[in-house]
Amino acid sequence: MIILSEEKKALLKSAGKRFPKVNDACIGCNACVVVAEEGVFELDDQWKSIVLEMEDYEEKWVENAMSACPVDAISWEA
Ligand code: SF4
Structure with a gap:
């Protein structure tokens, strides 16, 4: 897995693409990993959700995780 880097975020922003972000409130419940498309979120070794690198983040994947x-x-961050 590749964590979404600041460099990649900048590229996505310059291309006008949105991407998800996770704040410190995450309690590591794993729900976002389960409901979103595989490869969008993963838990790190601190049991915090992290955003993985993708070319596009489909709205429904992220919206499902948000819900x-x-x-x-x-x-969303854009
Ligand atoms: S960000 Fe993901 S792992 Fe963290 S609390 Fe929300 S659903 Fe659970």
């Missing part, structure tokens, strides 16, 4: 998150830790 499933019990602590509203996921949002």
